[in-house]
Amino acid sequence: GQQVMQIPQYQHVQEGEDFTTYCNSSTTLSNIQWYKQRPGGHPVFLIQLVKSGEVKKQKRLTFQFGEAKKNSSLHITATQTTDVGTYFCAGHQGAQKLVFGQGTRLTINP
């Protein structure tokens, strides 16, 4: 079964507040990816992390890959209404199998 767990399932924030979603795998991942799905849309790739302990930033978004390569986080600073959507983590189990977390749905009060 699915072995990539993501929390929380839902998060509602006031615009300007920070947001964090966490991803945990029961097995070591070769890499971790993050996707964003806008309401009514399909998942769109944000970033890939490969190295143990890696941290990457995209403007207000900070992505982190754990030292053991079993967990990851996405942090958004000072959310904006354009950040609304569902954020998914995904990891490769083995060479080809790409599995996704359950996603965190972010809603924002303007």
Next chain:
Amino acid sequence: DVKVTQSSRYLVKRTGEKVFLECVQDMDHENMFWYRQDPGLGLRLIYFSYDVKMKEKGDIPEGYSVSREKKERFSLILESASTNQTSMYLCAAFSNTEAFFGQGTRLTVV
């Protein structure tokens, strides 16, 4: 950009029907995936393929089969549709770093 096209956006089928969901990519990516998306469950992997005529079961293959006769086309088959297969189906093609998704097919089985 890679384009992944799914044959139908919306589909309504009767219980017991054989259903074909088609997916075509316009790049030369070897890995292709079929997921279903249900509220609270995220993206669950049904089947994936890493080459022509090669296929691997994902986490929820029961009730489904796939076909990959050509590199660009990956078809999902519901042998005998049931109401619990009502869902959003997403096809993806994977490059070395990211998955490109189709727009999704919302299938309703009545």
